[in-house]
């Protein structure tokens with residue numbers, strides 16, 4: 434649209450006068466159009482009221498189709514710190530308040546049920562620019578969806594197997610560590626016992642050596658080495 | 671007239687069209703009134719329906735079944751909460767999927783997702799002509815996978831083939847009255863159905879064999895095992911005996927009654 438009228442910030446050109454008239458004409462035409470539309474809407478509203486129906490603004494073609502929710506609503510994201518709503522709070526209180534707030538419609542609801550009912554309403558569908566209509570699926574669409582869901586499920590199961598395997602591996606590792614720890618302790622205990630024994634033995638041997646005072650038997654030893662035994666008077670203890 | 675490419679995201683128009691401009695199901699019933707009013711009202715009032723069935727098309731139904739249906743049933747618990755199963759069956763009544771789509775649900779999808787299979791079977795039983803119901807459902811009597819069922823009495827264990835048998839023989843399943851179909855042998859007489867060929871072989875031969883065995887048994891042969899092993903679905907029976915021991919599911923007597931009913935049905939010329 435702005436292409437036809439030129440840029441609002443553009444340089445003044447020689448055809449300004451022409452554009453002015455053009456704009457004026459267009460403006461008049463638009464005003465007329467709008468008036469007609471408003472009249473049409475009043476009429477439609479009136480007719481809807483007479484028929485006991487609710488009036489919704491007619492679609493202008495810019496709307497998108499309604500689609501199914503992707504997953505379960507995550508309300509934890511929407512709810513503020515306070516979910517307490519004063520008793521008797523009406524359905525769809527205007528403005529932001531405590532509870533479940535709809536940004537598009539600027540309404541607050543006291544619980545998730547009311548909120549979800551609201552998001553399903555035509556009023557809400559219109560304010561988010563959706564038609565309230567859903568495209569039909571073909572058999573081919575259904576087939577493709579089944580394939581996709583099956584693959585997703587297989588993938589999940591594989592992941593589960595992997596995580597199970599991982600868990601088992603971690604556990605095996607832990608068990609191995611535990612066994613290692615026990616082995617170490619056992620070895621240490623054995624070593625300690627061995628050392629104790631050794632020390633005890635050493636004490637004994639040392640005690641034996643102690644008895645044999647150095648130098649005392651040197652003569653005997655020499656004699657023995659030379660072949661003489663039992664010759665002297667000294668006896669070995 | 672060109673069929674619309676769209677569904678309404680909600681059920682309001684579907685329910686408003688009750689008995690007027692709304693199109694009828696292939697069996698001549700009005701899909702909006704196939705379920706009982708009390709159940710319908712519970713469905714459209716429940717949170718699951720509002721959250722998970724709004725804006726759903728024929729492909730999204732599969733998502734919902736895979737994510738949310740892990741038991742069959744109508745309403746359950748003391749507050750008679752509608753099951754996701756019955757909510758999605760109601761949504762199917764609104765969507766009125768084509769036979770080609772039902773085939774995808776029942777066979778291709780049903781092999782992978784058993785609850786998709788039984789949901790579709792239930793929907794077919796509610797909306798299709800009797801001859802088509804037999805033809806769609808009977809092959810599923812070979813599906814022995816386990817199912818969970820929730821009712822007012824609590825949770826029980828059942829099987830796909832048992833549920834299918836219920837759909838073919840009972841007049842009330844999952845809080846819903848089933849319309850009265852003509853018996854199989856009548857449809858055979860009218861040449862609307864071929865006699866059923868059991869995948870286990872010729873049903874007549876099997877029945878004769880069974881009778882011979884029974885005669886033998888009465889004649890003093892008391893080896894019970896040999897008789898049972900020759901019956902066409904002995905594996906099945908012994909399988910199902912286990913549940914009965916647990917006191918779960920339908921009583922065996924009612925099941926074998928319906929089985930024998932279907933046998934005698936296919937036996938008559």
Ligand SMILES: [Zn+2]
Pocket residue numbers: 535536537538539540551552556557560
């Ligand atoms: Zn809104």
